[in-house]
Amino acid sequence: METQRILEFPHKNMDKRPRKRPRLTWDMPPPLPPPKVLPAIYCGQEFGNGGISNFSFPNNMFYRGIPHNASPPWRPDDKDGHYVFAVGESLTPRYRILSKMGEGTFGQVLECFDNEKQEVVAIKIVRSINKYREAAMIEIDVLQRLARHDIGGARCVQIRNWFDYRNHICIVFERLGPSLYDFLRKNSYRSFPIDLVRELARQILESVAFMHDLRLIHTDLKPENILLVSSEYIKVPDYKFFSPSTKEGSYFKNLPKSSAIKLIDFGSTTFEHQDHSYVVSTRHYRAPEVILGLGWNYPCDLWSVGCILVELCTGEALFQTHENLEHLAMMERVLGSLPQHMVVRADRRAEKYFRRGTRLDWPDGATSRESLKAVWKLPRLPNLIMQHVDHSAGDLIDLLQGLLRYDPVERLKAREALRHPFFTRDHRRFGYPL
Numbered sequence: 001m002e003t004q005r006i007l008e009f010p011h012k013n014m015d016k017r018p019r020k021r022p023r024l025t026w027d028m029p030p031p032l033p034p035p036k037v038l039p040a041i042y043c044g045q046e047f048g049n050g051g052i053s054n055f056s057f058p059n060n061m062f063y064r065g066i067p068h069n070a071s072p073p074w075r076p077d078d079k080d081g082h083y084v085f086a087v088g089e090s091l092t093p094r095y096r097i098l099s100k101m102g103e104g105t106f107g108q109v110l111e112c113f114d115n116e117k118q119e120v121v122a123i124k125i126v127r128s129i130n131k132y133r134e135a136a137m138i139e140i141d142v143l144q145r146l147a148r149h150d151i152g153g154a155r156c157v158q159i160r161n162w163f164d165y166r167n168h169i170c171i172v173f174e175r176l177g178p179s180l181y182d183f184l185r186k187n188s189y190r191s192f193p194i195d196l197v198r199e200l201a202r203q204i205l206e207s208v209a210f211m212h213d214l215r216l217i218h219t220d221l222k223p224e225n226i227l228l229v230s231s232e233y234i235k236v237p238d239y240k241f242f243s244p245s246t247k248e249g250s251y252f253k254n255l256p257k258s259s260a261i262k263l264i265d266f267g268s269t270t271f272e273h274q275d276h277s278y279v280v281s282t283r284h285y286r287a288p289e290v291i292l293g294l295g296w297n298y299p300c301d302l303w304s305v306g307c308i309l310v311e312l313c314t315g316e317a318l319f320q321t322h323e324n325l326e327h328l329a330m331m332e333r334v335l336g337s338l339p340q341h342m343v344v345r346a347d348r349r350a351e352k353y354f355r356r357g358t359r360l361d362w363p364d365g366a367t368s369r370e371s372l373k374a375v376w377k378l379p380r381l382p383n384l385i386m387q388h389v390d391h392s393a394g395d396l397i398d399l400l401q402g403l404l405r406y407d408p409v410e411r412l413k414a415r416e417a418l419r420h421p422f423f424t425r426d427h428r429r430f431g432y433p434l
Contacts, residue, residue, distance in 0.1 A: 181223035209414035293347020299408035306403030
């Protein structure tokens with residue numbers, strides 16, 4: 001089988017419904033004219049050992065004429081408080097910018113070269129707005145806690161360093177591979193084989209159990225926040241696409257060479273004892289107790305895991321929706337009716353989704369014909385899984401029904417899920433190294 005680095009796969013059938021939080025983007029804004037120079041404020045400290053690699057870059061990787069290790073010209077932030085940069089410049093004398101990796105509501109992620117450790121790292125540059133700066137300091141606290149307990153750094157992304165640079169909190173991470181979402185997207189949303197899903201699911205649940213043992217709730221689990229450790233992939237025949245009309249490139253699909261993954265993005269992570277905000281989780285992965293305003297805790301993470309596993313098996317998000325009533329209607333279509341004891345306790349803000357206080361106001365309350373079609377096309381969960389899974393379907397369906405129980409009290413806990421027959425039964429394996 002062919003082994004390559006993952007660069008770009010043909011993709012189509014993009015998600016038609018936007019998710020609540022912006023996806024990663026790969027554009028780079030043009031730099032603004034530099035008015036003056038200010039020194040860097042550097043106040044970080046080291047975490048972990050950070051291995052030294054032999055990775056090096058040719059001189060033409062950087063803009064010529066920029067003094068090595070010099071601070072770049074000062075520029076005002078953009079209108080949203082994002083740091084404005086140019087490839088080849090430095091963040092403090094230690095880090096040189098190689099490329100932009102992504103962008104989100106928090107700020108940007110840049111790929112940089114660490115001149116001291118001689119390795120490539122990812123640096124999260126937080127917007128220069130107080131609420132994001134405060135959230136970044138909480139995330140650093142969480143990351144330090146995780147690093148102290150995650151021996152070997154196998155579960156969560158490892159913090160290397162942090163510093164405050166021109167009013168931007170900068171968090172330095174180990175450089176990982178693409179997210180599970182990006183891998184699916186660039187692979188034309190083709191699903192993963194069930195044996196690979198099993199290995200990914202085991203690691204996700206182990207990471208969630210690890211966090212819950214530390215009294216931490218992630219609150220934003222989704223494929224975008226689960227990264228493959230390696231960017232390498234293998235190309236294999238895709239027998240589902242074999243037909244006389246199939247284009248040559250569709251005969252094959254790509255699979256990760258290694259199934260090793262890590263959780264990222266702890267900006268929304270909450271300690272159990274902290275006050276809990278009213279709404280958490282990106283829309284597609286939001287648990288029913290959050291939508292109904294019933295309060296939330298550790299089980300909201302397990303609901304998200306259930307949604308993620310369905311997406312890995314089918315290639316598409318289980319609940320591709322953009323508003324609460326439609327979301328609840330989709331849940332009932334796939335999983336059956338909401339329990340009455342949860343409906344009658346719904347928050348005042350959620351009462352409008354029900355008729356006479358007990359029955360979901362659907363389809364009467366639908367906002368459009370497209371919304372009706374989006375709900376009615378959904379099959380029941382067992383039928384959906386059996387359409388895509390060739391073996392182990394029964395065990396997987398039973399696991400998902402435990403993770404996607406409406407009542408958070410009855411929902412499987414992470415360590416309970418790891419003891420499920422889907423993981424413990426003697427399954428046929430095709431070799432996905434951890």
